[in-house]
Amino acid sequence: MNNHYQEDLRFEKIQTIIHEDSNIASLSVANEIASLINQKQKQGKHAVLGLATGSTPTKMYDYLVQFHKEGRLSFKNVITFNLDEYFPMEPDSIHSYVRFMNEHLFDHIDIERHNIHIPNGNLNRDEVRKYCEDYEQKIQNVGGLDIQVLGIGRTGHIGFNEPGSALNSKTRLIRLDRVTRLDAASDFFGEENVPKRAITMGVGTIMDAKKIILMAWGEGKSEIIKQAVEGKIRESVPATFLQHHENCEFVLDGAAASSLTRMKTPWLVTDCDWDDSLIKSATIWLSEKLGKAILKLTNEDYNEYGMGNLVAEIGSAEQINLKVFNQLQHTITGWPGGKPNADDSQRPERAAPHPKTSLIFSPHPDDDVISMGGTLLRLVDQAHNVHVAYQTSGNIAVFDDEVIRFLDFATDIQKDDKELKKQVKKVREFLANKKPGEIDSAEIQHYKGLIRKSEALAACRYCGVKEKNAHFLNLPFYETGAIRKKPYSDEDIQITYDLLNTIKPHQIFAAGDLSDPHGTHRVCLEVVFKTLERLKEERAEWVRNCYVWLYRGAWQEWEIADMEMAVPIGPKDMARKKNAIFKHQSQKDSAMFPGNDEREFWERAEQRNKKTANRYNALGMAEYEAMEGFVRYNF
Template sequence: MASGSTAARDQSQARALDVSGGPVRVAGTPFVHAGVTGTARERIPTVIIDEHGAMARAVAGRIATLIRERASAARPLVLGLATGSTPIGVYRELIRLHREDGVSFRHVITFNLDEYYPMRRDSIHSYHRFMWENLFSHVDIDPAHVHIPDGSLPRADVEAACAAYEQRIADVGGIDFQLLGIGKTGHIGFNEPGSGEQSHTRLVHLDSITRRDAAADFFGEENVPREAITMGIATIMGAREIAILATGEHKAGIVRRAVEGEIDRAVAATFLQRHPNTTFYVDDSAAADLTRVATPWLLDEVHWGDALMLRAVTWLAAKCGKAILKLTQQDYADNHLTSLVARHGSPGAVNGLVFNMLGAKIRGKSKLPRGLRTICFSPHPDDDVISMGGILRKFVENGNDMTVAYMTSGNIAVFDHDVRRYLDFLVRLDAERIGGGSSVRALADTVHAFLDRKQPGEVDIAEVQDIKRIIRESEAVSGIEVMGLSKAHARFLNLPFYQTGKVRKDPIGPADVAIVAQLLREIQPDLIFVAGDLSDPHGTHRMCKEAIDRAVAEVYTGAQAAARPEIWLYRGAWQEWPVTEATVLVPLSQEELTLKIQAIFKHQSQKDSAPFPGQDEREFWQRVEQRNKTTARQLDQLGLAEYFAMEAYVIA
């Protein structure tokens, strides 16, 4: 069982949730979030649990409760299971419950949602392999009780196999608890836009967005299968209880659409609104667009703290297309914000307060720290210049003692053709200048032989991984040299969790934390920069932050607590902090933005066509230019000073 402190923490983080017994709120009943009480617009009960470990414990705890209840009644529990990164935490918690609390899976029967087609069972991409590696091999489940669609069947046999899959579900009495994730198109399983509510297990064509999302796992969209076998909407809706999980900012829009929008075949998850016992579990980032979070004043009376006032007034200014200081009483009245004016006496008073709050966030070089020992933790070997190249240069100019700590090698994000190009250079250099040593030629022969037979997504041999790591490290040094730093300012931590050679990484472990803790003890920083971007499609940013958080907690305890460094969070290549959330807004001149882009250019292996671009096909420098200019433009539209570009940070 969870310790008292863990249970208390989970209960505080699970809003409207009984961790041991599952969700207790049903649609239409009052909720409490961020000091707001009202009636939800949410058509699916939605629980916000920001700490991912707590979310995993909540859902796994519900499954464990059902397992025990069924075991006491001498009946098996039938689980519907999902794959992907989101449910991995749940599976790890179930493994822990099995090992430490004796939860037995001997009488559990499972049915997986889907599988790519065609797909061999032993492929590193197969969901069959995924489930055995991430759950089944670690618990006492009977292999005969495991059911996963077979992607290796001849096409002529698929239809009959799908019908048999449905029949097996019916034979065991249906699914008791179905675990789901949600795709960016709102798909559940592989029920893509256009899927019918009466659909059952079948072979489907994958949507282009779904295939693009999977491209990282397959090392290129061209390697992603175009079809899959999936349970249908009717199959999923037949489950007695459903839990659907979503994490990260990139899921916020589709979560709101699924929870608050009309039922629509174009968004399969909206059909869950008709299910009598479905609960959405989301973190704060995935919940960001829900009305109760984004604009709670539209629902009911709110408590007007400074943070909520800032959000409301900037929202109103954008909605009305006005500068903050030009907002009128009528603007507030037309948008359910008269209580805010009443609190402060007049629109002018509110406008002035918010205008000054935003202005106080802006810090040019003269207002930034000087003479501090500083560590910039960069998850990949380019996040430093992509995300905070502007402030990095200003910190250097202000005489701060800078260390840039690259937490992972980033070697999976290097194309094989770059390896061949660098090898060709080495062979030529060796032959023409060094003396034609056999070791270089032998290395080249080994690498070329492997690359010639390599299958898409296959894990690289050690030699190739090392070459790709060195490519990224040399680019990183070149990038910070543009900022006025040198090789001596770079540390390559090469954390063990990343060293799988695959997109999916190991959990953060004691060895990762120890490496970060050792650096903190050595440098004794006054300030550290940490990637707070949770939309990283491969989760590396999130995991690196976990390693830093655990290391900080370990190092700065007891007598050392007073030496804890100030922590500034930056965002990665996918999003920027909103001006309302940012603590510090750092303006950049045209020359400074150009310098930042030049540093990004040094990462040549990521230029032109990055291996993992996410959903945005633009190059990283293009995203940075647009993002930094947009942040500055937002302040200009709100009536503040007009800057060329701007970076945003949150002081944790």
């Protein structure tokens, strides 16, 4: 993964395998499981698998299904035990892990139904203890688990073993931690709908497995992975118990591994092969570690923190400091579209042409103003031709009451419209009887999409973007009415292709926020990348002169060392940015899917932008009110 250094794993207490991305990692786990199944078949034995749910293992299940359909793998000799289930939970509920496992795996393979075991969330309370004891006994009767697959929660839970779970704990009913319930809130359309309890295999049950494979993807898991792999064993982080297991491995993508010492600060564990990127990262880290401006760092500072060979290689701390200081200074620009008639040799963007055609891809109808509203305003103020492409309708993020409110307004205007009154009655009846998490009718999805569209247009008008330059793509992959989306298809790419070929932008801004917990940002970015690859293959002339800038969304900001363009935002523009965010009234005060951050989107944006400016200031740069950061994608 990282060719800057020879790996030194002295900080890691669990075998950790890092893959380029989650697809490759999922394939590696699927291959290992398939190999076990085939080996056991040859021996005439059962393969006993402990299985997990959630977004992490879904691609691995896809590969296992693919192997089966290709005739490479039979599940006739497989016995499965799932980790957990919410309690209470009907097996046919859209939130049930029974349904999840059927949809992702069991309905597509030849496993014997009597060999499938998933905790029963539909028991009477007084039946649970005996049921859990029997579940344990069934695992023991088949010789124990050959492989246990795990994900990891933000609290460090494995299964639903929350902080405080004992090392020897067995299958039981537990109360869910509030953080866990908050993380599940989006799936249940509100925290109040998330069950407060669950049945889970215990830590001891998991530890009895012959092999354990824990999978984790994305930067959102990086900090808890570091604690689990490098931290002390403690009940407050149940995943640290896995350090006791003799045959446990963590399978990670690069993002989930990014906080491990060997990835984040390799100079602390080994001699590095220094290049400009690593020098920049190390110097910024040292500056922040010591609370010193970059130009104040000394030879002794570098030597004390494992960078003596860098000083020897470059010559002195002063030379390193100046090199990195100048690199950072050149990222800062008040001209995100390029400054006309200026020397652009040290600027992130080209001076010519001016004005530029700028296209901002916004995964949801408010990501443009939340994530890069200050830059958007600057582009408009500097006379660039700004387009915004809203990639999805964002309809599932609208509360039901908003639909009623808008329909009541329409009814008051069209008092004699009998057809409209009939529609309003139908919508009210549906919503009155709607169960938590139930998918809206196509009609209601359409109304919710119109609400988001009207808000996006209001924000465009406020920012000075022409309404005709607002493009609502409504990419089909998103339009399921549920949290879980379809895979993107050629249709999504064709819609994006047609837009790009029509506008032919000089610069593109796209959401590079891969830690979006709901996955929409990731899919939207992949669609943009696939479309650009197609255009490049076709040698579209305009593509050669197009810069692609990636911004981060509401969840987090780029690392300073990675930023290639930083746009300062003054107090006046920050106020304008917040006003633009406020135009998205359906997301104000309380968002349907807040993620694991309870702050409103405008608060997150303001505080993140101010934090970025403060970090630049602490490094010795000029002091700004706030900043938005971008990374250039070279395609």
